Every structure is written in C-alpha cells, then in structure tokens.
Amino acid sequence: MEAKQLSYLELRDIHKSYYLGKEEFPVLKGIDLDFDLGDFVSILGESGGGKSTLMNIIGGLDCQFQGSVTVDGQRLDHHDEKAMDTYRRDTIGYIYQSYNLISHLSVLDNVLIPLDMTTLNKTKRIQRAKELLARVGLTEQARKYPNQLSGGQKQRVAIARALASDPKIIIADEPTGALDSQNTQEVLQILDEIAKDGRLVITVTHSQAVADAGSRIVHLADGQIDHNQRLHDPYPVSDKPRIQSKLLPASVSYKVAAKHFKYNFWRNFLIVIGTAIGLFAVMLFSGLGNGISGYINKQVTDMVNPQVVSVSRYQKPAQTSAGGGKQGGADQQAQQPQQAATTQASTTGTTSQPKVTSAQISRLKNVKHITAVDKVYSASTVTAKKGSKAVTMTNLANWNASATTNTIKKGNKPGKGEIVVDRDSVAKKLAGNNWQSLIGKTITLNYQTQNKAGKKVTVKLTAKVSGITATSNSMGMANDNYVNTATLTSAMKAANVSTAATSVAVNIDHLDNVKSVTKKINKLETSSKRQFSATSISSMISTIQTYVSLATNVLAAIAAISLVVSALMIIVTMYMSVSARTKEIGILRALGESKRNVRQLFISESLIIGVLSAVLATVLAFVGEFIANSLLSNIANFAFVQISLGNVITVFIVALIIALLAALLPARSAAKLNPIDALAAE
Ligand SMILES: Nc1ncnc2c1ncn2[C@@H]1O[C@H](COP(=O)(O)OP(=O)(O)OP(=O)(O)O)[C@@H](O)[C@H]1O
16 A cells, blocks of 8 residues: 555445345445546446446445545535535536436526536626536537437536536546547547546546546456556646535526426416416405495495494383293394384384483483484375375485485485485476476475374475485385475474484494494493394494305305315326426436425425416406406496405415425425436436
C-alpha cells in the first residue's frame, strides 16, 4: 500500500448483498478504493459483477450496505435521508446509459432541474443552462423535447444536466453503451474535459477502448478489486468558487406539475371537466336556493311590512275541546287562528274575540324597540260605489303600520278622507281599463256590522281615492283596500260601533329586533296570565326559507355525490401518473430531490386540476345562471338563480380539499419509491 494523502472520495470495506427471501447473494465483498478530484476513473468488470451496485453506493442512492464512504473528509451517514438528499444534490452528477431525460420537459428544462436547486437567480440559471448546452453543442436543440433528439444528442443533454449544479463527482454508468463510435469519441472527450475541470469522473464500462480514454482503470472481479491501473496522473485541481445548492422551492414543483399537465393536456382536461360538472351543479343549486329565498322574501315584504308584528289578545283554546282537558299544546293551537289577524279581525260586535284595551296598547308602546302601535280594523263584504257602478270589496282595513307603500302601484297612501283600492278587484271594476283615472275620485262605501248595543247597523263613509294597490300574487296576506284610520273610526263612531280593536299592528325599530320583540310580547303577563299573541311575518318567512334551504341543500348534496366520483377519478389518474412517471421519480431523487419534493410534485398537479375545475365550474355556473334566469324571466321578473361570492369560495375550497385528499395516497406512494428501483423502471 502506498502512503497517500487524504483522497477526496474514500471507500472502506464495502460489503453489499442482495437477498431473495432469506437467501443472501453477496455482490460486493470488501471494496477499498480512493478517488481524487481531476481523475477520470473507469470501472471495468464482468457483467453482473456489481459495478452499478458500487455506483449506487457512491452516488448516495443505495443505503443498504456495510462499510464507509468518506467524501472530502466527511463520512456519509447513509441513514440520514436529508443529508443524503443534500449529498446527491450538491456533490453528485449522474449520467446513465439510457439517458434518463424527463420526456415532458424540454431540453432546456431538463438541464434546469438541478439548477433550480441552486442559489443562482433565475437569469443566471437560464444563462448557465444555455452555456452548458452550448458546451455540448446543443444550442439549437434547447426548445426540443427529448423524443425529438438522436441518442448522441440525448446523452449530451444528460451530460449538461449532470454538470448543471456544478457537482464534484460525475458518475457515468455506461455512458457510451448506446452510442456509435463517433458519438462515443465525442462523449469521452467531454468526460475528459470534465475531469480537467477538476471533477472526479467515475465511469462504468465494458469497453476497454472507453477505459483507455480515462486516467485510471479499476477492475472488479468476484466482488473485489483485482486490478488498479493508473494511465496518467489526475488533472490539477484549482480552487474555483462553487455554485451553492439549496432545497428545491415548492414553486418549482408547481411549475413542473403545470408542464406535465400541459404535456398530458387532453387527459387532464377531461378530468377537469368531470370534476367541474359536479362543482358546477353544487354551485348552481346553491344559487337557486339563494334566488328562491330572495324571491319569497321579496314577495312577502312587498305585501307586508316585515318590521311589523300583528298582536292580538291571547286566548286559551280550552272551550273548543270540551273533554280535552288541559293539554300542553295549547299555545300552538292558540296561535293558528291569529296568524291572519290583520285580515280576519272583525269589527262586528258579535265576535267573541277580546279587544286590545288602551292600557294594553300603552303597555306595548313601552316595550323597548317598539316605535308604534296601531289599532287594526278590518271589515269584510264592503260595498263600494262610484256613480252607478258598484263593487264588493272582500276586505277593507285601516291604513296601519303593517301596510306597506310597496303595494301602491299608483298614487299615495291614504291621508285623511282618503282610501287606496285594489287595482284588479276594485279599480278596474269601477273605472274599467283606465283604472288610473279613479285617483282623485270620490267613492262611497258601506258595510254591515253590529253596534255597541248589539244591533245590526250600516257603517257609511265617503273617501277620495288617493292610490291604487296591486300585489303580484295572492299569498292571502294582503289586504289591498285601505282607508285612512281616522276616516274609518269616525264613520264607525257615527254608527255607534265600538272602535276597540281585536288586533294591533306593532312597529319595531329594526328587522333584527323583530324576533326578540315578538318573543317578549308573547311573554308579557298580568297576574301570571299571558296577555298577547304576537305573530311576525319574518318568522313565517324564515320558516319558509328553512324549507327552501333544506330542499336546495339536499339538491346540492346530491350533486356533491358526483364529486366523490371526481375524487376517485383524480385518485386513479394520480396513481396512473405515479406508475407512468416512476422513472422520472427515480431521476428526480438521483438529482437530489427529497421525498417531500416528489410528494409536492403530485399534490401540486392534483391541486392544479382542482383549481382549474373550480374555475371552469364557476364559469359554467355563471353561464348557467344567466341562461336559467333568462328562461325563468317568463315566470317572474326576478333572478331565481343568485350565485353568491360565498358559493364560489365554498366551491373553490371544496375543489381544493378534494384534490388534496385525492392526491394524498398516490403522492405518498410516489415519495416512498426506492430511487434505485424507480430508476430501473421501464
Ligand atoms: N435489486 C436487486 N435485487 C436482487 N439482485 C440484484 C438487484 N440489483 C442487482 N442485483 C444483482 O446484483 C448483481 C450485480 O448487479 P449490478 O447491476 O451491480 O452489476 P453490473 O456489474 O453493473 O452489471 P452490468 O455490467 O451487466 O450492468 C447482479 O447479479 C444482479 O443480478
């Protein structure tokens, strides 16, 4: 043994066996080797002798062996995955017999992969990639894809890529095995120049001619070095500053994933369409829910002021069920007949319904948030006459807080001595098609009721028409003929009819307080007896809306089932992608990418599918919204589909979650692949 200085790369007592079941196949049986920078070493030996195995150990891909590898004075810890990733990224450049270029990346992009793991900025990275391609004579081919190149050109791309990160060791596993003699000579010359650069080139070969081109030949036989021949001294090594390596940034995974997406555009696009259809349906149904809720809300609030609560005296329903005794459900039963209090409360003296007293009105007025309490009078079967024409109004009420000017289509609310009448059932009958002309005209009205003494009397009044009302549908909550309160009460007084009211309309300061105030009114008691029964229109709306949202949520959920199919589609595609890209995974790992980088690669591709699906779904949904609303505009001039920003955001989140979950398992199995096995994949 010659006494030597510390070598750059030292292998000590390397043993390696493969196992088939329990059976051991020893391949390397104690290898001791030293390598210096500037050397161009060829490893010769019989086929199956363990040359590639040794290269994988030197290259940091194989960690299952005994012995030690020391690089630049540092012993490698083959069980420290991160350290090994760094070692491959930083120190090793690989050249393979079968080139191992990534087919969906251009020549330039292939060379850029290791450069993305350096601290160079983008301009410098591209500049270096182009310089390396120029050095191997491929400037013209930079934009081509690997399958558009000859074998010799591919091998030169592989050399440029191996040099990109400025590694100290270049491992070339039969680099000329697939090349003709011309290309072989060129490649050998490049390898020699690489050694001249002060790098260590180790090449595996079967060819004596190739071996002779180097500076040293090592011969492997029966798992040991049997021959070690120096042809010439290593090239001198200068201390040039080296390019520093760094971890691959996540953004690069996205870029590579996007390129792969583009490369397999149609397959991926079909998956995007499949996923987008599910998302689109979810979005459209949610929008339909919003639209219908909005429509109901508008219909109701157009007719009735939603800030008004109708309040009447609370009555126990005990008398109606004589044998029923005291039952728990009394409250609900009591409220039912009161719901339409505005329209039903009759001024006829015969009604058994108790009146709301002025003391009770004062009490209500004192409740916080209540701004006004109006008595509600309502009469049915009222005869209205104008000249010789007469019509019967189904309902006539005083203009009270529950009335809303939204219903007035023409003219104004009734002032003193005035009335507003319904367009279709009254105005058109009295004035024909020219119903607007009724405004300003005086009509006479009369209806029958009982006076304070219980006698039948006729209440008569005249009023000037100040406005015409109309409601777009008949949900039965509107009372479209309203006469001014003072005008009605003075006519009632003239006929000696009681002006006590069975129901009052309570106005609340803000819509948000309606629910709580309604509750409060229902809880008001006098000597532990409940006094009032209050019904707010908003509670009815919210009940209806609960059903609407339930129905649309069920529809959206049914649509969401198709998303499970989408998720499965993504999972299958990702698994297919992993198996189709096994070799690529091996190459990336050999280049120094970590397991995490590989996982990231597949997750980012899936996320790209997710985001594009959500974008497409959004576009489709808004087109769908436009079409649906145009078609439905025949039914009512209202946007029945209203996709909200919230719906869009939800769909994006759902799409991302699906994509992420779908990618998780395939990405994990990709990351777990053994780089050597991955590289051996076809
Ligand atoms: N993953 C593996 N599992 C089991 N045996 C293996 C495995 N990889 C290689 N071997 C065996 O180890 C031995 C050495 O293989 P290796 O590829 O290192 O030889 P080589 O010298 O590079 O051969 P060649 O010159 O033909 O490429 C061979 O007998 C091979 O069959």
